[in-house]
Structure formats: structure tokens, C-alpha cells
Amino acid sequence: TQLLEQSPQFLSIQEGENLTVYCNSSSVFSSLQWYRQEPGEGPVLLVTVVTGGEVKKLKRLTFQFGDARKDSSLHITAAQPGDTGLYLCAGTSNTGFQKLVFGTGTRLLVSP
Amino acid sequence: EAQVTQNPRYLITVTGKKLTVTCSQNMNHEYMSWYRQDPGLGLRQIYYSMNVEVTDKGDVPEGYKVSRKEKRNFPLILESPSPNQTSLYFCASGSSYEQYFGPGTRLTVT
Numbered sequence: 001t002q003l004l005e006q007s008p009q010f011l012s013i014q015e016g017e018n019l020t021v022y023c024n025s026s027s028v029f030s031s032l033q034w035y036r037q038e039p040g041e042g043p044v045l046l047v048t049v050v051t052g053g054e055v056k057k058l059k060r061l062t063f064q065f066g067d068a069r070k071d072s073s074l075h076i077t078a079a080q081p082g083d084t085g086l087y088l089c090a091g092t093s094n095t096g097f098q099k100l101v102f103g104t105g106t107r108l109l110v111s112p
Numbered sequence: 113e114a115q116v117t118q119n120p121r122y123l124i125t126v127t128g129k130k131l132t133v134t135c136s137q138n139m140n141h142e143y144m145s146w147y148r149q150d151p152g153l154g155l156r157q158i159y160y161s162m163n164v165e166v167t168d169k170g171d172v173p174e175g176y177k178v179s180r181k182e183k184r185n186f187p188l189i190l191e192s193p194s195p196n197q198t199s200l201y202f203c204a205s206g207s208s209y210e211q212y213f214g215p216g217t218r219l220t221v222t
Contacts, residue, residue, distance in 0.1 A: 031209050042116075042202050042213030043155070050209070088155065092208040099170060100145065100208055102155035 003027070004091055004103035012109045013079055021074045021106045023089035029101075030092045032065050032072040037086040037105075079110045114139045116214035118203050124220045125193060133188045133217050135203030143207045144186040145170070146178065148199040149216075155202070161186055193221045 035043035049065035145160040157170030
């Protein structure tokens with residue numbers, strides 16, 4: 001079974017700080033996705049990265065896919081309270097089957 | 113509005129009483145999937161479907177059944193629920209590269 005480990009598990013910061021969340025595996029994935037989930041709701045897709053070394057930016061969020069397609073990172077610049085939530089990475093299996101594996105999640109709290 | 117709907121949103125039931133959680137999407141997606149989310153274990157895939165009449169097991173299929181007779185619907189069936197199936201369940205549609213999740217069904221089995 002392919003596993004995705006996220007770190008840190010919890011992060012509590014002040015508004016305006018920068019942060020990075022990591023998503024690591026020993027397996028190769030054909031794509032990596034990042035989702036954000038708020039309490040009582042389903043995860044919402046933020047971005048999909050498919051090419052090794054790919055970098056995507058979404059306003060203050062920067063996503064990177066590792067060169068070997070085994071890991072990914074999410075960097076948030078000048079965090080805001082609205083960024084608070086559970087961040088999940090998810091990988092699509094490289095075996096040709098359409099299974100999706102989710103990481104364990106990083107819970108972010110941004111205080112004013 | 114493009115969306116994935118699930119019903120019911122909340123359900124409390126007893127061990128052994130068969131139940132079905134419905135899932136419907138209006139985006140004409142071929143791919144649909146069911147997940148359960150548990151504290152400390154994250155989101156785990158139960159079953160997925162590539163198209164009508166095509167389903168396959170995810171990582172935790174034991175105790176669950178699914179069917180895909182129509183493109184828009186993908187019900188999750190618990191033939192004989194047990195307390196270890198108490199969880200938060202999500203249906204999703206899209207593709208393995210991007211998925212759109214429903215609002216979740218919180219199931220408690222006593």
C-alpha cells in the first residue's frame with residue numbers, strides 16, 4: 001500500500017507568518033493533489049501537479065512536486081486567518097489503477 | 113450548480129441493520145469514489161468506479177458494497193453495519209487527478 005506522510009501534523013501560527021507543509025512518500029505518484037478541508041465540509045481541491053519539478057502558484061500558496069514525483073510541498077506566504085483548515089495531499093497511483101491515496105493531513109490554525 | 117450530494121447527512125443506526133447512503137453528481141463525471149475519514153487515519157478510499165457497471169476496491173472495502181447502474185449515482189451499501197464502521201463518509205466524483213467531494217455523511221453504529 002502506498003503511503004503519504006504529511007508534516008507537521010499541527011501548525012499554529014500568527015497572521016503574517018510564512019509556513020511550509022510537506023508531503024512525502026517512498027512511492028512514485030503520477031500526480032499529486034492538494035485539498036483544503038474545513039470543519040463539517042468535504043475537501044476542496046486547491047491544485048494538481050503532474051510533472052516532476054513542477055511549481056504552481058495560487059495567490060499566496062506555492063505548490064511544488066518533487067523531481068522524482070515522490071514528494072510535494074505547500075508554502076503559504078503571509079498566512080491569514082482564512083487559511084485555517086485541514087490541508088490534505090493526495091497521490092494518484094503510478095501503477096495504472098485509478099486509486100487515490102490521501103496523506104494524514106496538516107491542521108493549520110492562523111491566529112489574528 | 114455543479115455539485116455532489118449525499119443523503120442522509122447524519123445517521124444513527126444499530127448493529128446489523130442494513131443501510132444505504134446515496135450519492136449523486138450532476139457533472140457527468142465517469143469517475144466516482146467513496147471514502148471514510150477517521151481521526152488519526154485520514155481519508156481512506158473504500159470503493160471507486162471508473163464508469164457505469166465498473167467498480168473496484170479501494171484500501172478498506174470490507175463490510176461495504178457499491179453499485180453503479182447509472183452514471184450520476186453511486187450508492188454505498190452497508191449490509192450489516194458494525195460499530196467499527198462509525199465514521200464520516202465522503203462521496204466524490206471527477207477523476208483520479210481532481211475530485212469534487214460531497215458534504216459528508218456522519219454515521220454512528222451502536
